[in-house]
Amino acid sequence: MDAQSRQLDDRIRRFIARSDAGEIGFERLALELFAYQFEGNEPYGRYCRRFGRTPANVKHWREIPAIPAAVFGEARLACFPPERTVVAFESSGTTTGGARRSRHELEATSLYDASLLTHFRACVMPDATSMTICALAPPFSQAPNSSLSYMLSKADEVFGEPGGGFFIRDGRLDFEAACAALARCRGPVGVMGTAFAFVHFIDRADAAGVRFELPLGSRIVETGGFKGKSRAVPRGELYASLSRVFGVARVFCISEYGMCELGSQWYDASLADYFAGRRPRTETKIGPHWVRSLVVDPVTAEPVAAGDAGLLAHYDLSNRGSVAAVLTGDVGREVGGGFELLGRQRGAPPKGCSIAADAVLGAEGG
Amino acid sequence: MASCAPDSASLESVRRCRCIAAGAAQWRDPKSWVRREARERLRDGIWSAPVVEAALDAVLWDLDLARATELVKACALQGKCALVVLPGNILGPAVASAYCAAVAGARVVLKSARDERHLAEIVAQQFNDLGAPLAGAVQARYWPGGDAEIEAEAFAGNSRVIVFGGDATIESVRARIEPPGRVVGFGDAYSIGVIGPNADMRQAARGAAIDVCMFDQRGCLSPQTIYVAGPHERAILFGQALARALADVDRKLPRARPAAGEREALADLIRRLSASVLASPSHGLATLTVDRRHRIIPSYVVAVEPLGPPRCTGFGRVVSVRPFAAIAAVVDAVTVFGRKLDTLGVGGAVAPNETRAFGAQRVCALGEMQRPPFGYRPSPADFVDRSA
Numbered sequence: 001m002d003a004q005s006r007q008l009d010d011r012i013r014r015f016i017a018r019s020d021a022g023e024i025g026f027e028r029l030a031l032e033l034f035a036y037q038f039e040g041n042e043p044y045g046r047y048c049r050r051f052g053r054t055p056a057n058v059k060h061w062r063e064i065p066a067i068p069a070a071v072f073g074e075a076r077l078a079c080f081p082p083e084r085t086v087v088a089f090e091s092s093g094t095t096t097g098g099a100r101r102s103r104h105e106l107e108a109t110s111l112y113d114a115s116l117l118t119h120f121r122a123c124v125m126p127d128a129t130s131m132t133i134c135a136l137a138p139p140f141s142q143a144p145n146s147s148l149s150y151m152l153s154k155a156d157e158v159f160g161e162p163g164g165g166f167f168i169r170d171g172r173l174d175f176e177a178a179c180a181a182l183a184r185c186r187g188p189v190g191v192m193g194t195a196f197a198f199v200h201f202i203d204r205a206d207a208a209g210v211r212f213e214l215p216l217g218s219r220i221v222e223t224g225g226f227k228g229k230s231r232a233v234p235r236g237e238l239y240a241s242l243s244r245v246f247g248v249a250r251v252f253c254i255s256e257y258g259m260c261e262l263g264s265q266w267y268d269a270s271l272a273d274y275f276a277g278r279r280p281r282t283e284t285k286i287g288p289h290w291v292r293s294l295v296v297d298p299v300t301a302e303p304v305a306a307g308d309a310g311l312l313a314h315y316d317l318s319n320r321g322s323v324a325a326v327l328t329g330d331v332g333r334e335v336g337g338g339f340e341l342l343g344r345q346r347g348a349p350p351k352g353c354s355i356a357a358d359a360v361l362g363a364e365g366g
Numbered sequence: 367m368a369s370c371a372p373d374s375a376s377l378e379s380v381r382r383c384r385c386i387a388a389g390a391a392q393w394r395d396p397k398s399w400v401r402r403e404a405r406e407r408l409r410d411g412i413w414s415a416p417v418v419e420a421a422l423d424a425v426l427w428d429l430d431l432a433r434a435t436e437l438v439k440a441c442a443l444q445g446k447c448a449l450v451v452l453p454g455n456i457l458g459p460a461v462a463s464a465y466c467a468a469v470a471g472a473r474v475v476l477k478s479a480r481d482e483r484h485l486a487e488i489v490a491q492q493f494n495d496l497g498a499p500l501a502g503a504v505q506a507r508y509w510p511g512g513d514a515e516i517e518a519e520a521f522a523g524n525s526r527v528i529v530f531g532g533d534a535t536i537e538s539v540r541a542r543i544e545p546p547g548r549v550v551g552f553g554d555a556y557s558i559g560v561i562g563p564n565a566d567m568r569q570a571a572r573g574a575a576i577d578v579c580m581f582d583q584r585g586c587l588s589p590q591t592i593y594v595a596g597p598h599e600r601a602i603l604f605g606q607a608l609a610r611a612l613a614d615v616d617r618k619l620p621r622a623r624p625a626a627g628e629r630e631a632l633a634d635l636i637r638r639l640s641a642s643v644l645a646s647p648s649h650g651l652a653t654l655t656v657d658r659r660h661r662i663i664p665s666y667v668v669a670v671e672p673l674g675p676p677r678c679t680g681f682g683r684v685v686s687v688r689p690f691a692a693i694a695a696v697v698d699a700v701t702v703f704g705r706k707l708d709t710l711g712v713g714g715a716v717a718p719n720e721t722r723a724f725g726a727q728r729v730c731a732l733g734e735m736q737r738p739p740f741g742y743r744p745s746p747a748d749f750v751d752r753s754a
């Protein structure tokens with residue numbers, strides 16, 4: 001890593017560590033990071049020039065051009081040469097019609113770790129310093145391109161008590177081993193995994209008549225959505241099932257929102273609210289203080305009026321080695337202190353012969 | 367003494383061929399009643415009037431009496447009854463399917479898509495008007511997709527089921543039909559263009575623009591990506607020529623009304639292309655051209671990108687142009703399609719052994735991609751009951 005990159009990492013890490021970090025500090029770092037990425041990341045620099053934005057005329061973090069997350073699948077967005085890549089996270093998307101998986105390369109993990117652990121602690125473990133972690137996901141050693149597996153493995157490494165583990169092995173849920181681990185827990189346990197994995201677990205538990213009363217203080221962290229892999233279950237129904245099967249109160253069931261293109265994550269505010277004595281906000285995603293989010297118009301990419309729905313654009317200082325400003329395909333709206341996630345941006349209109357699908361199978365009615 | 371009089375089967379074949387040729391001629395004649403009817407009924411559809419006219423000009427362009435006779439003879443009237451699930455993204459398969467069935471001697475049910483139900487009705491009416499043996503051979507139907515009861519009845523009542531749709535749709539239909547071999551599927555497929563080293567750039571761009579503007583890149587025969595032989599600068603020059611040609615053709619073949627979500631999808635795509643296009647050369651020729659003449663939505667987008675796999679946008683008259691040094695590199699890049707490469711549109715001279723290497727279903731000149739010969743898709747053979 002070159003000296004400038006190392007120095008930026010150090011300063012961002014110090015910013016992450018500050019609990020009193022303010023707007024001025026964020027602004028200064030964001031603009032400095034923009035100048036660094038404009039120069040060091042060729043496709044991003046070209047992208048910015050095309051919109052007439054350069055470090056010379058961008059004066060506010062809100063003016064930094066946000067690059068669509070999908071570009072991580074179309075160009076190498078990195079401020080360092082490929083030989084310095086130590087880890088590369090890839091999206092779980094499929095490859096159709098020329099669209100490729102997103103790939104986010106890191107030349108060091110220390111900043112990424114600082115980001116994920118600090119906000120994980122604030123939102124998932126505001127009341128504890130450690131607990132048993134049971135992950136319905138493969139460990140990072142078995143999924144070396146999965147940012148989710150990295151996050152859970154790192155959380156387990158830093159916060160995990162003995163007795164937990166990873167219960168997706170060779171792509172399959174090891175239901176019996178997970179049940180045995182949960183049954184052995186005598187203290188609070190964090191059960192974490194994708195919605196897809198939880199649906200499988202619930203189906204198996206229902207079929208076998210298995211129910212848990214996890215120890216007081218246990219919590220569920222659902223991540224990653226369904227990724228088109230399983231029957232989708234409405235969020236309310238899934239959370240009711242989680243409470244029923246694991247014996248965990250609804251307020252202790254939270255959802256994480258993140259993506260491989262970003263170093264930071266967002267969580268439901270409910271658990272942090274609960275332990276802070278506030279009314280738990282179950283539908284509000286909160287991000288860390290080193291990230292700012294905007295809700296923008298899908299056509300113009302300009303901010304929408306407060307409370308209106310639009311695409312989420314994130315400005316994440318922990319993305320030092322790639323692009324800090326990322327425009328997602330997720331639709332949300334600003335709510336007090338965070339945003340509410342409303343779903344995915346409607347894709348391109350039906351194309352090719354596939355438009356006939358609705359005429360036969362009728363997902364939307366013919 | 368043996369009789370020289372033709373037998374009744376021969377007479378029926380002759381009558382059938384004459385009816386087919388007469389009917390096809392009506393579809394080619396802009397003044398015919400079928401064309402007038404189609405013009406009137408499609409007036410409020412998604413396609414502009416000139417695109418409708420061009421599509422109908424092309425649908426049976428080569429089906430004359432000689433061709434009909436040749437095809438009827440080959441099929442030996444072995445068709446029984448067929449169901450065709452029509453696509454909604456392009457115009458033409460309703461008419462082409464009806465005539466393929468007629469050639470095969472089959473009766474056919476044309477199941478229209480939600481957004482275009484008129485052509486099936488018009489061709490059914492035309493067959494009745496043409497009289498025996500075509501009268502009554504086409505039935506136009508529509509039902510909201512997903513009605514399991516209607517679909518089960520429709521699948522059961524026909525010896526052949528021909529489906530235009532995504533691969534998942536076709537698989538779903540196959541899973542519901544015994545034996546699955548009764549199903550003919552026209553699933554996901556893509557087309558590309560290749561510009562040879564000595565091509566006339568203006569002519570190639572003009573041909574490509576016509577292929578793009580017919581159906582706005584929504585069809586399987588639309589050239590999603592065009593590979594240009596030579597250095598980056600030649601691809602950039604072709605991109606410029608293509609943008610000019612698209613602007614010109616757009617005046618003659620205006621784009622369709624934007625579909626729901628198309629503005630947003632196009633805006634997203636343009637942002638993505640802004641990061642992936644080649645750097646503009648020092649002389650300032652744009653590598654991303656977005657038509658801004660209309661306020662609502664760009665009429666076309668041309669992006670000159672580095673050599674890589676084809677970009678298949680499938681809407682919005684978006685064309686990716688990519689340079690190549692050796693055709694083998696393009697063949698390699700296109701392998702992502704597997705067997706889904708439909709048509710290869712060629713500009714200039716490209717050696718046959720080089721075009722064969724792509725494994726495309728069809729090779730033609732740019733400008734002809736949206737004008738396949740009769741029987742290309744579907745084919746009369748698709749209507750022949752092989753179990754008979």
